[in-house]
Amino acid sequence: MILEMAASTLISIGAISTRGSSETARFVAEQAHEGRRLLQASYSLGLDGKGVFDELCEVAEERRAPNWDGYGAEPVSEEAYRLAYRFLEALPLGTPAPTVGAEPDGHLTLEWYRSPRRTLSVSVSPEGELHYAALLPGPSKAYGTEPFVGDVPVRILELIRDVTAA
Amino acid sequence: MSNAEKLPPITANELLARFITEKKWVRADHTVRQDAFIPPRDLNLSVTRHLKLSEEKLWNLGQKVVVAIAEKRSAALCGRADLTVREVSLRNLKTEPAALPKNPNHAHITGWPLDKAAQKNIAQQLAAAAKFMPKPGAQEMPSP
Numbered sequence: 001m002i003l004e005m006a007a008s009t010l011i012s013i014g015a016i017s018t019r020g021s022s023e024t025a026r027f028v029a030e031q032a033h034e035g036r037r038l039l040q041a042s043y044s045l046g047l048d049g050k051g052v053f054d055e056l057c058e059v060a061e062e063r064r065a066p067n068w069d070g071y072g073a074e075p076v077s078e079e080a081y082r083l084a085y086r087f088l089e090a091l092p093l094g095t096p097a098p099t100v101g102a103e104p105d106g107h108l109t110l111e112w113y114r115s116p117r118r119t120l121s122v123s124v125s126p127e128g129e130l131h132y133a134a135l136l137p138g139p140s141k142a143y144g145t146e147p148f149v150g151d152v153p154v155r156i157l158e159l160i161r162d163v164t165a166a
Numbered sequence: 167m168s169n170a171e172k173l174p175p176i177t178a179n180e181l182l183a184r185f186i187t188e189k190k191w192v193r194a195d196h197t198v199r200q201d202a203f204i205p206p207r208d209l210n211l212s213v214t215r216h217l218k219l220s221e222e223k224l225w226n227l228g229q230k231v232v233v234a235i236a237e238k239r240s241a242a243l244c245g246r247a248d249l250t251v252r253e254v255s256l257r258n259l260k261t262e263p264a265a266l267p268k269n270p271n272h273a274h275i276t277g278w279p280l281d282k283a284a285q286k287n288i289a290q291q292l293a294a295a296a297k298f299m300p301k302p303g304a305q306e307m308p309s310p
Contacts, residue, residue, distance in 0.1 A: 059190065068188075069187055069188055070185075070187045070231045070232055071187075071206055071212050071231075072206055073206065074207070099190075099193075100190075101188075101190045101191070101199060101201045102190070102201065103201055103204040104204055104205070104206040104207070105204070105206070105207055105282075107282075109200075109201055111199060111200075113193065116197045116198075116293065116294040117294050119200075119290060119294075121199075121200050121201075121286055121290065123282065123286065125282075129282075131282040131283045131286060132283060132286070133200070133283055133284075133286035133287040133289075133290055134290075135287075135290050135291065135294060142287075143283040143284060143286060143287040144283050145281075145282065145283050
């Protein structure tokens with residue numbers, strides 16, 4: 001029962017952090033982190049199992065030099081890579097895998113795609129901002145900026161769901 | 167066209183090419199990602215006017231774009247994303263001539279909003295409107 005509840009919690013929410021300072025709180029947080037790490041490695045639930053973290057590393061490595069696009073692009077910084085990694089880690093287990101790219105200002109991008117007019121792109125800046133934009137059926141505005149402080153903003157989770165839903 | 171002074175004014179129906187120097191800018195289904203249309207920090211997005219250039223001359227201009235990268239890492243011209251000036255104007259952007267010594271047909275897409283998320287939104291719309299043309303002989307696009 002407890003195990004089932006724990007697994008359910010790990011899947012439905014993002015990375016678990018603790019504000020507790022007791023030995024017990026730290027132990028629970030460590031165990032939760034380890035359980036989540038193992039689930040991330042699975043093909044069906046985790047982005048790690050789908051190779052997204054490898055793709056992120058590859059994209060960042062290949063764009064560390066200035067002008068990587070021939071049009072004067074900024075290099076991808078270590079900080080942008082670190083934050084994009086943390087963002088991916090914070091996504092709920094079972095989230096469809098995005099593809100990874102980079103933009104001329106050195107931001108790393110994560111894209112969820114169903115068709116050219118049903119797509120979501122999230123840019124992770126080295127300053128810890130998430131710039132997102134989505135094309136979806138209907139007239140509603142679907143772009144904005146949210147700070148990234150460890151949790152994936154609800155608006156972005158909603159857009160991932162809207163873009164990837166069958 | 168080889169002489170900037172002879173270039174006609176930009177018209178709504180003419181085609182623009184955004185040369186694709188990154189495989190990641192194109193999806194496996196040959197649609198274009200927004201990344202290809204995100205403007206640089208100076209907000210001048212480089213494109214090349216087709217005008218009456220032959221396909222061969224157009225590809226030659228694109229090849230020059232990748233020369234600068236090739237000095238630093240392996241790079242190849244994957245293709246180009248074509249769209250009309252009208253598609254640019256519909257997003258309240260402008261297409262302005264910006265001839266270069268080696269590319270008199272060079273132009274800038276200008277008038278981008280300062281807000282990054284708004285830029286992404288426009289870039290997505292331009293990418294959705296663009297048609298990808300693979301460079302003859304270029305490697306296949308990677309699987310998603």
